C-alpha cells in the first residue's frame with residue numbers, strides 16, 4: 001500500500017541536496033511525496049540553523065503539525081538537518097509529538113529509523129557524527145531527474161571555524177569525496193541529459209587538500225571540463241583564503257566554467273576579519289579579485305557581507321562600503337550579525353544597538369542596489385548565451401534559462417530548446433531577473 005510523506009526544506013543548497021537524498025531513500029521504501037501535510041502519513045522538516053533564532057522558528061513551525069498529530073496519532077513527525085543536530089534530545093523532550101530526530105550524518109539511516117517507529121512505536125534519535133571513512137563511503141548518488149542542471153556534492157563539513165558560523169559544529173569536519181566517484185556521477189548525469197553541474201561543498205576551494213593523493217580542486221575542474229555533454233560548470237562555496245593561483249587560472253583557461261564566482265568577503269576591515277577568523281586580509285582579498293579580473297575580464301562576483309559584527313566601528317563599516325564599491329559585485333547577500341549559540345563569536349559582547357546596525361545595513365543595501373542596477377541594466381541590448389532550463393513560471397510559451405552570470409532570463413521560445421545554449425537578446429533588466437528575445441536564427445533552427 002502506498003505511503004505518503006510531506007517534506008519541508010529550509011536553508012542552503014547542502015540542505016536541498018540532503019532533501020533530495022531523503023526523497024530518494026523514502027522512494028525506495030515505498031513512500032510517495034505529497035504537497036500538503038494533511039495528505040501525509042509522514043511529515044519531515046529538514047532544518048537550517050544559520051539564520052537568526054533558527055531553533056525557536058523550528059519549534060514554532062513544528063507546532064503547526066501538532067493538531068494533525070492529535071487527530072491522527074499514527075502520523076509520524078520527524079526533524080532532520082542542522083537544528084536537529086544541534087538540539088538532538090532536547091527536541092524529543094520538548095515536543096512529545098515528534099517521533100524521530102536525525103542529524104546531518106544520519107540521513108542514510110532514515111529508512112531504518114522509520115521502520116523502528118512504524119513497527120515498534122519507538123521514538124528515535126540519531127545524531128552522532130560518523131568517522132571520515134564511513135562518511136566518505138556514504139556520499140549520496142543523485143536520484144534520476146529530467147533536470148538540465150544539477151548539484152553534485154564533492155565535499156562535506158568545514159574545518160574553518162569562522163567565529164560566527166555554526167556550520168562546523170553541526171556538519172562536522174571537512175571530508176572530500178573521491179574524484180573518481182564525482183567524475184563517474186557527472187558522466188552518468190550527462191548521459192541522462194544534464195548540461196550543467198554545480199560542484200557543491202562548504203569550502204570547495206580546499207577540495208582534496210586533506211586526502212593523500214587526491215586531485216586539487218583546480219585539477220578536478222579540468223577533469224570535469226573534459227566530460228562530453230557538460231556545457232557549463234559552476235561551484236559553490238569558495239573561501240577566499242583557499243582561492244589558489246591555479247584555481248584563478250581556470251577562469252581564463254576553461255571555457256565551460258561560468259564567469260561567475262561567489263566569493264564571500266563578510267567584511268572589508270582587517271580587525272573585523274581577524275575577529276571573524278576569516279584567514280585573509282582586505283588587501284589579500286582585493287589582490288585575488290584583481291587577479292580574477294585580469295584572467296577573466298568579464299567575470300562577475302557576488303558575495304556575503306555581515307553587518308554589525310561585535311567590535312565593528314563606523315570606520316570598519318566604511319571600509320566595507322569602500323570595498324563593495326571597488327569590487328563592484330553583481331549582487332551581495334547581506335546579513336545583520338546575530339550570535340549563534342555554540343560559536344566563538346557568541347562570547348563577544350555586541351557593540352552596536354539594533355537601530356544602528358539596521359542603519360548600516362540599509363546604507364550597504366543602497367550602495368549595492370545602485371551597483372547591481374548598473375550592472376544588470378548594462379546587459380540590455382546585448383546578445384547573451386543562455387542555457388535553457390525549462391518552462392518559465394510566467395506560463396504560456398515562455399522559457400527560462402541562465403546566463404553565465406547565473407542571472408535568470410525569461411523569453412518566449414519552443415520547448416525543444418530546453419537543454420540547449422541559445423542566443424538571447426536582453427531587453428529588460430528587472431530586480432532579480434531579466435527578460436529577453438530569442439535571436440531569429442535560433443527560432444529558425446528550432447522550427
Ligand code: SF4
Nearest residue numbers: 158160161162165167
Ligand atoms: S568557511 Fe566559515 S562561514 Fe563557511 S561554512 Fe566554514 S566556518 Fe562557516
